[in-house]
Amino acid sequence: MSLFIRKLSQNNVKHVVAKHYESQTLIFSSRKLSIVPSVYDGEKDPAPKFFSKNVQVLLKRLTRPDFAKVFRKRKNTDLPVLRTPIYKFLTNEQLESEIAKANKKADKLLQMPPIVKIQKPITDVLSKDPALVGYDTSKFVFTDITFGVANENRIVVERDPDGTLQSCDHEIRKRLNQVYFPIHGRKIKEPLMFTDTEKFNSLLERQEYEFILDRACIQYEPDEFTYQKVTSITYQHVDINTNYNLLRSTRHFGPMTFYLTWHHNIDNLMLELLQSGTVREAVLLVALRHELQADVTNGDVAQTIVQQILPTPVQLTKPDRLTEEDIQLDNKCVECIEKYIVSNSAMKSQHELALQGFREYYQHLIDLSRGLQKAHGKVSN
Amino acid sequence: MAIYNNTRFLIKRIIIADFRTSLRFYSDQIDNPSEEQPVDPTKDRTKIIPLETSMRYLESKAYKQTYGDNPVWTLYRRNHKGGFPPKKTRRSCVRNGVISTGNPCPICRDEYLVLDHRNTKLLEQFISDYTGQILDAYKTGLCQKKHKELLVAIERAWDQGLLTYDVPFRKYDYSLYNKTANN
Ligand SMILES: [Zn+2]
Numbered sequence: 069m070s071l072f073i074r075k076l077s078q079n080n081v082k083h084v085v086a087k088h089y090e091s092q093t094l095i096f097s098s099r100k101l102s103i104v105p106s107v108y109d110g111e112k113d114p115a116p117k118f119f120s121k122n123v124q125v126l127l128k129r130l131t132r133p134d135f136a137k138v139f140r141k142r143k144n145t146d147l148p149v150l151r152t153p154i155y156k157f158l159t160n161e162q163l164e165s166e167i168a169k170a171n172k173k174a175d176k177l178l179q180m181p182p183i184v185k186i187q188k189p190i191t192d193v194l195s196k197d198p199a200l201v202g203y204d205t206s207k208f209v210f211t212d213i214t215f216g217v218a219n220e221n222r223i224v225v226e227r228d229p230d231g232t233l234q235s236c237d238h239e240i241r242k243r244l245n246q247v248y249f250p251i252h253g254r255k256i257k258e259p260l261m262f263t264d265t266e267k268f269n270s271l272l273e274r275q276e277y278e279f280i281l282d283r284a285c286i287q288y289e290p291d292e293f294t295y296q297k298v299t300s301i302t303y304q305h306v307d308i309n310t311n312y313n314l315l316r317s318t319r320h321f322g323p324m325t326f327y328l329t330w331h332h333n334i335d336n337l338m339l340e341l342l343q344s345g346t347v348r349e350a351v352l353l354v355a356l357r358h359e360l361q362a363d364v365t366n367g368d369v370a371q372t373i374v375q376q377i378l379p380t381p382v383q384l385t386k387p388d389r390l391t392e393e394d395i396q397l398d399n400k401c402v403e404c405i406e407k408y409i410v411s412n413s414a415m416k417s418q419h420e421l422a423l424q425g426f427r428e429y430y431q432h433l434i435d436l437s438r439g440l441q442k443a444h445g446k447v448s449n
Numbered sequence: 450m451a452i453y454n455n456t457r458f459l460i461k462r463i464i465i466a467d468f469r470t471s472l473r474f475y476s477d478q479i480d481n482p483s484e485e486q487p488v489d490p491t492k493d494r495t496k497i498i499p500l501e502t503s504m505r506y507l508e509s510k511a512y513k514q515t516y517g518d519n520p521v522w523t524l525y526r527r528n529h530k531g532g533f534p535p536k537k538t539r540r541s542c543v544r545n546g547v548i549s550t551g552n553p554c555p556i557c558r559d560e561y562l563v564l565d566h567r568n569t570k571l572l573e574q575f576i577s578d579y580t581g582q583i584l585d586a587y588k589t590g591l592c593q594k595k596h597k598e599l600l601v602a603i604e605r606a607w608d609q610g611l612l613t614y615d616v617p618f619r620k621y622d623y624s625l626y627n628k629t630a631n632n
Contacts, residue, residue: 115626115627115628116627119623119626119627142615143580143581144581144614144615144616144617144618150579150580176620177618179621181619181621182623182626184626218622218625220625221625251619252617253616253617255608259609259610260609260610261608261609261610264609267609267610267611268610270610271610276610276613279610279613279614279616280610282615283610285616285619286616286617286619290626291626
């Protein structure tokens with residue numbers, strides 16, 4: 069607990085220094101602690117890193133997709149009639165093609181909301197016509213509603229009463245886009261759950277993270293300030309309360325990991341990974357940190373191990389039997405993590421302890437599976 | 450003289466009679482409600498039940514004993530002639546603060562069920578487990594007035610995040626956001 073507070077206060081100091089001038093409006097006070105949101109508004113643009121292939125692969129793998137959760141029954145199809153499941157006998161080839169289809173579908177469902185830099189206000193004066201001064205008391209807004217133009221590229225301009233013709237700002241653009249080309253589920257008026265701090269905090273306390281993030285995706289654009297504020301608070305709340313499992317197998321786990329790594333805050337996630345005994349994912353996280361921050365001493369080693377990890381299947385449960393290749397790979401992972409803890413970790417003692425726990429458990433597992441192999445008469449050495 | 454006496458007598462009688470009627474008039478007004486229409490306390494709906502009471506009631510033993518684990522509308526049956534119930538339920542169960550029907554709808558019959566956006570335990574009984582949509586009055590038997598109140602309360606609860614639902618999926622077009630790849 070004391071460590072938590074220390075970590076929090078470190079963070080807070082960092083952010084408060086960075087944006088002292090607007091911290092007054094930003095602080096979201098909760099009963100227990102106040103979370104200061106940090107948005108992607110620095111010099112560095114996160115988009116190129118986020119969209120790069122290496123990072124995408126790492127984030128998707130860290131999501132640890134469990135198909136039972138990815139394809140859970142959703143109630144948002146507007147079908148009044150429910151379809152019954154179909155049971156079929158399939159040949160091996162058919163089964164493979166069905167599995168490939170399911171993988172593709174899961175990939176679509178797990179598409180991560182993009183992470184981009186915060187938007188800049190549009191101040192683009194097209195023309196000034198002094199002849200039109202005072203032609204009307206209100207301004208006119210013109211929207212190009214040509215079919216097939218993306219909302220982001222649509223032309224929306226306004227003529228002010230003083231005769232200036234200029235491009236509209238994001239708020240007006242968003243409202244008019246919603247009027248002419250409504251996005252299903254988005255409201256013209258912001259939902260109270262985002263504007264009312266008390267209601268938002270109650271949602272966080274009820275741990276409805278997925279609902280908050282899904283709704284934020286629909287309601288806001290990824291480069292809006294409010295979107296980044298809402299998601300940032302939610303990610304930090306998840307991080308502080310170690311509720312990572314609630315976001316696993318959803319499209320939001322990748323962006324959360326990216327957020328934590330970008331803001332140098334992965335120690336808690338690393339601890340959770342080590343405690344749950346998934347060293348391979350811990351190595352992926354190290355590689356991700358090296359990719360984004362390039363401050364890990366043995367980052368190259370981690371990246372080579374990642375290439376070996378990626379072809380192996382996702383570990384949803386703890387394995388009960390190990391092959392020799394598994395053991396080799398996991399040993400490499402443990403070595404890599406050891407070095408990482410010595411050089412880069414901020415929570416050294418806890419990480420060491422968690423890793424030691426894993427080693428003991430793993431040794432036990434190795435003995436067990438080797439004993440089993442011997443019993444089956446398949447002695448390898 | 451005789452006429453004079455007669456008229457005086459008459460006037461007296463009229464005055465007395467007038468006095469009597471007025472007396473009776475006032476006494477009638479006082480006696481009327483207690484004599485003719487005593488309001489049954491179980492049918493009186495003029496008392497406003499606070500929301501907190503209703504929420505406590507939904508957690509209570511009495512509620513459990515009455516409804517069990519079922520939604521409040523499960524055991525309700527509408528009265529109608531013929532084999533098929535009318536498409537629309539009745540306009541309202543309550544007139545002038547008194548239940549005006551022998552078979553009030555599930556919300557009107559229990560005065561401690563208050564429709565409000567904070568009363569989520571009651572509201573979620575009217576949302577389908579399979580489609581996530583609000584159940585029709587045809588199925589639940591709510592009168593039109595209460596059904597409208599229900600729609601408002603649920604919409605409010607969704608807006609404020611008191612009730613959660615499965616949000617529609619949004620597909621992102623990465624090429625719009627990934628500006629470095631285009632250049
Ligand atoms: Zn009614």
